[in-house]
Amino acid sequence: MKKDIEKYVREIENIIDVEHESFPLFENPRGKSILYLLRVFEDMCRLQAPIVLLSDSPESMDILIHNHLDKVDMAINWAYDCCKNDDFEIDYEIDGEFYVSAGDTLKHAGFYRSLCDSYILWSRGRNDVEVDKTNNIVKFNLLEDDNLIDAIALTYREQAKISEVPLDDIMENSEIYQNNIHKLIESISFDEKISYSEADEILGIFERISLIQIDKMFTLPEDWDFIGFTLKEFKEFWNILLTKCLLHQSACLYSGKNNLAVESVVLIYTYEDLCQLFLSRTDLSRDKIESIIDILIYDHSIRNIDAIWQPFFNLKDDIYAIAPNMIINNSAERNLITLINKIDQPSYSRISNQKEDVIINSIKNKLSDEFESLNLSFKTELPGELPDIDMACFDSITNTLFIGEIKWLIPTDSIPEVCARDEDLSKGISQIHAILEYLEDNLDDGSKRIFGNNFNKKIHNIYGCVISKNNLGSSALDDSIRIITEQSLIELFNEFDGNLEIITEKIESLAFLPEWNKDFKILEIDMEYAGFKFIFPAIRIKTDTDFVVKDNEVGRNDPCPCGAINPKTKRRMKYKRCCGN
Structure with a gap:
C-alpha cells in the first residue's frame, strides 16, 4: 500500500513539474516575459505593502516580500526554460x-514553489503523505512532535534573504523627508518613460536610508576579497545601487499616474550606462x-541559482533590467556570500578559515569582562588528531565547564539548504563528542591546555554543544x-548573569527555541494546481501584532480563522487557544 501511494505521488510530481510549459506567457520572447514578470512583481510589492504596514508588523512585511521573491525567482527560471530568446521592443504602454x-x-509559480518544498520534505522523510485518488487530493503532514525542530529551523529561513527598510528613521525625520519628496515630485516628468531630478539634496535623503540599511546588513570584515573586489568595495557599489532604487521607486509612487508609473518602474540600462552610474558616483x-x-x-x-543573488537581468542584446524591490529588500551581504559559494569555491575557501573567527570575536566582545565569575578561552589545540576547542568557559561559582564548537554557516533560504546544513552541523556534533570523551579521561591535562598551567579549580560539570551562526x-x-545559535547563547548569558549551571540546563531543555503558537504558527494551506488539490503545513512567524478578520459567528470553540493547526493532533486550532487567546 505504501509503495502504491509513493508511486501515485511521484506520478503527480511528474505532472506538476511540466504544468508551466503550457502557460501562455511563455509563448513570447524571453526578455519581454521577464520584463512583465518584474513589473508585476513590483506592483505586488508596492500595492500590498501598505496593507501589511497597517498591521504594524515588520515580520509580516518580510514574509510578504519573501513570498513574492520566491514567486518571481521560479517564474524567471521557467522563462529561461520555456521561452525563445527572440528580439522584442520594450514598451512603455502596458499591454x-x-x-x-x-x-x-x-501566482502559479508561488503554488509550485510551495509544492516543491513539501515534496522535498517528504522525500527526505520530514513529512508523511496521504492521498484521496477519487478526488485527486494529496495531503502532506508533519510527522511526530520532534519534527517541530524542522518547523523552527524553517522560521529562521523565512527572513534569511530579506533586509528591512529603516522605517523608524523615516518617521523620526519625517519633515526632512517630506520637504525633499516635495522637490522630487516637482521634478517628475514623462517623455514615454519617467524622468526626475537627481540633485544632491534629493539623492541625500535616499542615501541616508541606504547607509542605515547597509550598516545593519553588512557585518563581515571589509577586507574580505572575492572575484576582483573586496567587501568594502561591494558595499560602496551597493550604496549607489540601493540609493538609485529607493529614489526611482519613490518617483514612480509619487508620479501622479493612476498606475503608479508601472511601465517605468523597472530600471532599464545598457551595460555602459550601468557602468557610468557607478563611475560617476564612486x-x-x-x-x-x-x-x-x-x-x-x-x-x-x-544550478539552483536564485534571482535575488543575481538581480540584473539581460532582456536582449545590451539591455539589462533591475527591479527596485529586488535591491531594496535584498540582504546583500548574505546573498553575495551565498553566490560566491556557488560560483567561486576558491574565493569562498579562502575566507572559510576566517568565518569562525568572526563569531569568536563577536562572542569575545559580548562576554569578555562582563561576568567576573567566568574564565573564557578560545581556539585551544588538543593532542593528536583531536579537534581544537573553539570556545571554553568556566564558571567558578557553579564549577561548570562549557565547551562550544563553532560553525559559521550561510543563512538558509530554501528547504534544500536547511537540509544541506545538517552535514556541517553533524561534523560539529562529532567534534563535541570527541572533545568530551577526551576531557572525561584527561580533565587535568585538558583544563591546563585550555586555561593555562596555573588553573587549579575543581570542575564538577562539563557540558558541550554546537554554536551556529545561522542554523x-x-x-x-x-x-x-x-x-x-550565537544570538540565543548570548541572550542566555545575559539573562542568567553568566550562571553556567542554569544556562546549560536551558540549552539542554531547548528553552531557548522559539515556541510553537507563540513565536511561530503551523498553518494548513490548501491549493489547486494542475488538476489536483494539495494540502500541506506551512510555517509562519507569529507576532503580537498578528490579526485575523473574525466572522461574528466564530465561537471560542470553533476552528481559528487564521488556519493554524496543532502539530500534535494535526487538527485545526480552536479560536480560544489561538488568536482568541
Whole structure:
C-alpha cells in the first residue's frame, strides 16, 4: 500500500513539474516575459505593502516580500526554460493582457514553489503523505512532535534573504523627508518613460536610508576579497545601487499616474550606462565596477541559482533590467556570500578559515569582562588528531565547564539548504563528542591546555554543544548534542548573569527555541494546481501584532480563522487557544 501511494505521488510530481510549459506567457520572447514578470512583481510589492504596514508588523512585511521573491525567482527560471530568446521592443504602454498573463504565472509559480518544498520534505522523510485518488487530493503532514525542530529551523529561513527598510528613521525625520519628496515630485516628468531630478539634496535623503540599511546588513570584515573586489568595495557599489532604487521607486509612487508609473518602474540600462552610474558616483575603478556588475548578472546555467543573488537581468542584446524591490529588500551581504559559494569555491575557501573567527570575536566582545565569575578561552589545540576547542568557559561559582564548537554557516533560504546544513552541523556534533570523551579521561591535562598551567579549580560539570551562526539543523541530527545559535547563547548569558549551571540546563531543555503558537504558527494551506488539490503545513512567524478578520459567528470553540493547526493532533486550532487567546 505504501509503495502504491509513493508511486501515485511521484506520478503527480511528474505532472506538476511540466504544468508551466503550457502557460501562455511563455509563448513570447524571453526578455519581454521577464520584463512583465518584474513589473508585476513590483506592483505586488508596492500595492500590498501598505496593507501589511497597517498591521504594524515588520515580520509580516518580510514574509510578504519573501513570498513574492520566491514567486518571481521560479517564474524567471521557467522563462529561461520555456521561452525563445527572440528580439522584442520594450514598451512603455502596458499591454493589459500580457500583464494579466504575467500575474497568473507568478501566482502559479508561488503554488509550485510551495509544492516543491513539501515534496522535498517528504522525500527526505520530514513529512508523511496521504492521498484521496477519487478526488485527486494529496495531503502532506508533519510527522511526530520532534519534527517541530524542522518547523523552527524553517522560521529562521523565512527572513534569511530579506533586509528591512529603516522605517523608524523615516518617521523620526519625517519633515526632512517630506520637504525633499516635495522637490522630487516637482521634478517628475514623462517623455514615454519617467524622468526626475537627481540633485544632491534629493539623492541625500535616499542615501541616508541606504547607509542605515547597509550598516545593519553588512557585518563581515571589509577586507574580505572575492572575484576582483573586496567587501568594502561591494558595499560602496551597493550604496549607489540601493540609493538609485529607493529614489526611482519613490518617483514612480509619487508620479501622479493612476498606475503608479508601472511601465517605468523597472530600471532599464545598457551595460555602459550601468557602468557610468557607478563611475560617476564612486571612486571605484572601471575594472572593479565591471567585476561586480558581471557577478550580479543573472546566469541561468548556474544550478539552483536564485534571482535575488543575481538581480540584473539581460532582456536582449545590451539591455539589462533591475527591479527596485529586488535591491531594496535584498540582504546583500548574505546573498553575495551565498553566490560566491556557488560560483567561486576558491574565493569562498579562502575566507572559510576566517568565518569562525568572526563569531569568536563577536562572542569575545559580548562576554569578555562582563561576568567576573567566568574564565573564557578560545581556539585551544588538543593532542593528536583531536579537534581544537573553539570556545571554553568556566564558571567558578557553579564549577561548570562549557565547551562550544563553532560553525559559521550561510543563512538558509530554501528547504534544500536547511537540509544541506545538517552535514556541517553533524561534523560539529562529532567534534563535541570527541572533545568530551577526551576531557572525561584527561580533565587535568585538558583544563591546563585550555586555561593555562596555573588553573587549579575543581570542575564538577562539563557540558558541550554546537554554536551556529545561522542554523539549527533538523530532526535528522543526533540530538544528544544540542545546537544553539550565537544570538540565543548570548541572550542566555545575559539573562542568567553568566550562571553556567542554569544556562546549560536551558540549552539542554531547548528553552531557548522559539515556541510553537507563540513565536511561530503551523498553518494548513490548501491549493489547486494542475488538476489536483494539495494540502500541506506551512510555517509562519507569529507576532503580537498578528490579526485575523473574525466572522461574528466564530465561537471560542470553533476552528481559528487564521488556519493554524496543532502539530500534535494535526487538527485545526480552536479560536480560544489561538488568536482568541
